[in-house]
Amino acid sequence: MGRRLLFLLILPYIPSFLFGIDINDALRYLEKNALNIEIITRVVDDKGSVVWNTEMSRITISGKSVKVKLSGVNILVITDITPYIMNDSTILLVSQGEVWVGSSDSDEMVHYSTIKSLPVNPGESVLFFPLGVVKTSETKIYNIELEIQVHLKNDNPGN
Amino acid sequence: MCFNEQILSAFVDGELSEEQGESIESHLLGCGACRSRVEFYGILTEKVKFSGVDTSTFIQESIWTRLGHATSTSSRLGFWHRRFFLAPSVMVSLSFMFIAVIGIGFFLLFQDNGSNAFYVSNADEPFPSENFPVNIPVDSIEQILAYFDIYDEPMEVVIQLPDSSSFTIQGEPLFLLKANYTVGY
Numbered sequence: 349m350g351r352r353l354l355f356l357l358i359l360p361y362i363p364s365f366l367f368g369i370d371i372n373d374a375l376r377y378l379e380k381n382a383l384n385i386e387i388i389t390r391v392v393d394d395k396g397s398v399v400w401n402t403e404m405s406r407i408t409i410s411g412k413s414v415k416v417k418l419s420g421v422n423i424l425v426i427t428d429i430t431p432y433i434m435n436d437s438t439i440l441l442v443s444q445g446e447v448w449v450g451s452s453d454s455d456e457m458v459h460y461s462t463i464k465s466l467p468v469n470p471g472e473s474v475l476f477f478p479l480g481v482v483k484t485s486e487t488k489i490y491n492i493e494l495e496i497q498v499h500l501k502n503d504n505p506g507n
Numbered sequence: 508m509c510f511n512e513q514i515l516s517a518f519v520d521g522e523l524s525e526e527q528g529e530s531i532e533s534h535l536l537g538c539g540a541c542r543s544r545v546e547f548y549g550i551l552t553e554k555v556k557f558s559g560v561d562t563s564t565f566i567q568e569s570i571w572t573r574l575g576h577a578t579s580t581s582s583r584l585g586f587w588h589r590r591f592f593l594a595p596s597v598m599v600s601l602s603f604m605f606i607a608v609i610g611i612g613f614f615l616l617f618q619d620n621g622s623n624a625f626y627v628s629n630a631d632e633p634f635p636s637e638n639f640p641v642n643i644p645v646d647s648i649e650q651i652l653a654y655f656d657i658y659d660e661p662m663e664v665v666i667q668l669p670d671s672s673s674f675t676i677q678g679e680p681l682f683l684l685k686a687n688y689t690v691g692y
Contacts, residue, residue: 387662389664389666391666391668399668400666400667400668402664404662404664406662414662415660415661415662416661416662416664417661417662417663417664418664418665418666419663419664419665419666420665420666420667420668420673420674421668421673421674422673422674423666423673423674426661443682445680445682447676447680449674449675449676458676460676460679460680461680462679462680462681462682464682466682466683466684468684472684472685472686473684473685473686474682474683474684474685475681475682475683475684475685475688476680476681476682477677477678477680477681478680479674479675479676479677479678479680480676480677480678480679480680480681481677481678481681482677488672489672489675489677490668490672490674491674491677492666492674495685
């Protein structure tokens with residue numbers, strides 16, 4: 349009788365114990381599990397010299413993609429980068445790239461699409477060449493390369 | 508020989524035959540004890556008769572039902588004729604527990620935290636953030652909360668070449684680890 353009465357008294361408070369979420373705990377969880385994606389975009393000439401570059405970064409979490417849109421005089425590159433934190437603390441980087449390149453001589457436009465999954469360690473660099481890799485060329489050409497790094501939020505030396 | 512209570516009660520109520528009544532009357536002349544009991548039954552009958560007790564039909568049925576249940580073990584007493592009994596100690600314990608629960612509830616409800624007992628939302632007043640401290644660095648909060656904001660748009664970069672050159676396709680787009688890339692870098 350006493351146990352039943354005690355259970356009836358405690359019963360209304362059980363849902364709050366099970367489902368109560370503190371906003372501070374949620375923020376601390378995000379801070380602990382957030383990922384920082386750093387992207388360095390470079391324009392390189394045929395000699396390998398960097399003629400233009402920019403750096404950007406964005407905070408995300410596992411499974412949430414970060415989109416980068418590069419636009420030039422005759423080019424549009426949309427890169428979708430989705431990191432996934434694996435059980436062994438490595439990161440599976442799923443990268444999708446779409447490239448639209450227009451021809452200066454005609455109205456034609458070439459479209460390429462690629463998707464690749466790469467297991468990387470935190471801080472390890474991944475390169476994305478939306479126009480491919482320049483092998484040899486006698487004319488002056490420019491190439492675009494993106495260097496992508498994924499850092500665990502708490503391991504980022506910049507924070 | 509004295510008569511039993513049942514016979515004397517029936518004699519007082521006039522339920523015996525004439526012969527039985529005469530037999531009892533002759534006995535009462537010589538037995539003081541029986542005479543006292545007959546007088547007692549007579550007084551009792553008069554008191555009940557003139558007490559003005561209004562016995563409703565329900566009460567009469569309840570009494571007969573209880574008597575029937577008391578005399579027969581096979582019959583089951585109906586719900587409305589049952590009598591529920593709790594030990595005094597149990598009742599006292601339950602009462603104190605109920606009072607304690609009510610008291611704790613009122614205490615928690617009216618606990619003074621520097622504000623009114625019932626929170627009244629007022630959009631014109633600033634929310635006192637110092638009542639809800641967040642032990643996270645400010646810059647980290649801004650970065651984390653930006654994720655929940657509308658900052659879901661792609662990061663846009665406009666590339667400008669130093670001269671009027673345009674880009675040309677060199678090959679298929681390529682993703683690879685920097686450690687595996689050695690040509691031209």
